[in-house]
Amino acid sequence: MIKNLFFFISLLIFFSCQIKKQNHINYLNKVNDIDNIYRLKNDTLTAIEKYRKLFKKYPPHNSHLINEFQTYITLSDKRNENFGGKESLYKLIPLIAPNWKYNKYDKYLISIFKKYDIDSIELENRITTWKKSLNKKLVDSFSIAFFRNQEFRTPKYIEKLQTINDKKNSELFLWTFNNFGFPSVNTIGLWGNNDIFMPMGNILNHMAGLDNKNYNYFKEKIYEYVKQGECTPEDYAEMIDKRAFIEGKECVYCNVSNSNIKDSLQINKNRRDIGLPSLKHSRKINSDYLKKLK
Numbered sequence: 001m002i003k004n005l006f007f008f009i010s011l012l013i014f015f016s017c018q019i020k021k022q023n024h025i026n027y028l029n030k031v032n033d034i035d036n037i038y039r040l041k042n043d044t045l046t047a048i049e050k051y052r053k054l055f056k057k058y059p060p061h062n063s064h065l066i067n068e069f070q071t072y073i074t075l076s077d078k079r080n081e082n083f084g085g086k087e088s089l090y091k092l093i094p095l096i097a098p099n100w101k102y103n104k105y106d107k108y109l110i111s112i113f114k115k116y117d118i119d120s121i122e123l124e125n126r127i128t129t130w131k132k133s134l135n136k137k138l139v140d141s142f143s144i145a146f147f148r149n150q151e152f153r154t155p156k157y158i159e160k161l162q163t164i165n166d167k168k169n170s171e172l173f174l175w176t177f178n179n180f181g182f183p184s185v186n187t188i189g190l191w192g193n194n195d196i197f198m199p200m201g202n203i204l205n206h207m208a209g210l211d212n213k214n215y216n217y218f219k220e221k222i223y224e225y226v227k228q229g230e231c232t233p234e235d236y237a238e239m240i241d242k243r244a245f246i247e248g249k250e251c252v253y254c255n256v257s258n259s260n261i262k263d264s265l266q267i268n269k270n271r272r273d274i275g276l277p278s279l280k281h282s283r284k285i286n287s288d289y290l291k292k293l294k
Contacts, residue, residue, distance in 0.1 A: 024229035027058045028275025031068045036281055038075070039288065048072065048081050060088075062095040064234045065285050066277075069095055070109065077112050086116045093123070097130040098190040135180065135187050142183055143192030145169045149203045166206050170214060173207065177221060182230035201235035208242035215243065226274055233274040254279065257286070 034054065038047035051072040060069035069092055076083035084091075089112070096103040103109065104123075113123060148169055152162035176183050183200070192198045207218055219240065225231035237253035244251050251259045253276060254267050261267055261279070268278045277285060 023058075025227055025233075025273070025275040027054075027061070027229070028063060028233065029272060030054055030058075031061075031063055031066060032272075032275070032277040032281065035066050035068065035071075035277070035285070038071070039284055040281065044075055044079065045081075048075050048079065052083075060091055060095065061229065064232055065289050067095075073112065074108065077115075086118065089113060089116055089118060090126075093126050094130050094186075097127050098185040100127045101191065131189065134189050138176065138180060138183055138188045139192055141172055141176075142188050142198055143194070143196050145172050146192060146196050146198045146203060149206060163209075166209060169203060170207055170210055170218075173218070182222070182225040182228075184225075184230045186230075199235075200231070201238035204235050204239040205242045208239050208246060219243075223274075233271075233276045236274060237271075237276065255282070257283075 030050075031054070034047050034050045037043050037050065051068065055069065055072065060072075062069055069088075073083045073088060073092060075081075096109075110120075110123075113119075145168075148165040151165055152158040173183075180187065185200075188198065190198055204218075204222070208215065210218060222231050222236055222239070226233055226236050233253075234255060237255040241251045241253055241255060241259075250262060251267070253271050253274070254261050255271075255276065264279055271278060271282075276282065
C-alpha cells in the first residue's frame with residue numbers, strides 16, 4: 001500500500017513537472033498580457049495582483065527586458081503591497097545572478113534587499129554560490145565557442161575560416177543537446193571565461209546557415225527547449241528570422257526593429273505562438289529600456 005502510494009505521488013510530481021515545462025509558452029504569454037496592463041494601460045495595482053496569482057501557479061522567471069519577477073517585487077514595494085518578503089527575494093537572486101555585474105548597480109533593487117536584512121555580503125555570497133552551480137565544463141566549452149563565433153567575423157570577415165568555426169559550434173550544440181540539454185543561462189551563465197559575453201541568440205543566429213538537414217533538426221529541437229523554458233523565444237527567433245533572410249523570405253517573428261513587415265496580424269500570431277509580445281508591445285518595451293539606460 002505504501003509502495004503504491006509512493007509510486008502514485010512520484011507519478012503526480014513527474015507529470016506536474018512535465019505540464020509546467022510544456023506550459024512555459026503559456027506562462028510567457030500571461031506575462032506579456034500582465035506587462036501590457038502595467039506598461040501600456042498604466043494599471044499597476046491590477047498588474048501586481050495578476051503577477052501575485054501567476055507566481056503562485058508558476059515558478060518565477062525574468063523574461064527578456066520585462067524582468068517580471070523583479071518588476072513585481074519592485075512595484076509591490078513602491079505600493080507597500082506584500083510580495084513575499086525575504087523568501088521572494090531569495091528566489092529573485094538566481095534570476096538576477098547571470099547579469100549581476102550590472103544588476104548590483106540598481107540602487108532601488110539593492111535598497112529592497114537591505115530593507116529585508118539581506119546585505120551586500122550575503123548577496124555576493126549567494127551570487128558566488130550560484131556561479132559555482134554552473135556546469136564548468138560547458139562554461140569552458142561555450143567560452144571557446146563564443147570566441148570562435150566572432151573570430152573571423154570581425155573586424156574582417158573571412159568566410160571560409162568562419163564557416164569552419166560555425167560547423168565546430170554546431171557540433172558542440174549537438175553534443176550538448178545529447179549530454180546536457182540546452183545550454184541556458186542557468187547552466188552556463190551569461191558571462192564566460194575571461195569575461196566573454198555569451199548571448200545565446202547571437203550564436204544561434206549563425207546556426208541559421210546550416211545545411212537543410214541540420215537546420216531542420218535545430219529548428220525542431222530548440223523549439224522544444226522554448227516550450228520547456230530553457231531557450232528564450234528571442235534567441236529562437238534570431239535563428240528562424242536569420243534563416244528567412246538567407247532564403248529571401250519575410251521574417252517569421254520580425255524581432256529586429258528595422259524588419260520589413262507586410263502582415264502584422266500574422267506576425268503577431270507567430271510571436272504569440274512562441275511567447276513573444278506583440279510588435280507594438282515589444283516596441284514599447286525596447287523604448288522604455290533605452291530610456292532607462294539614459
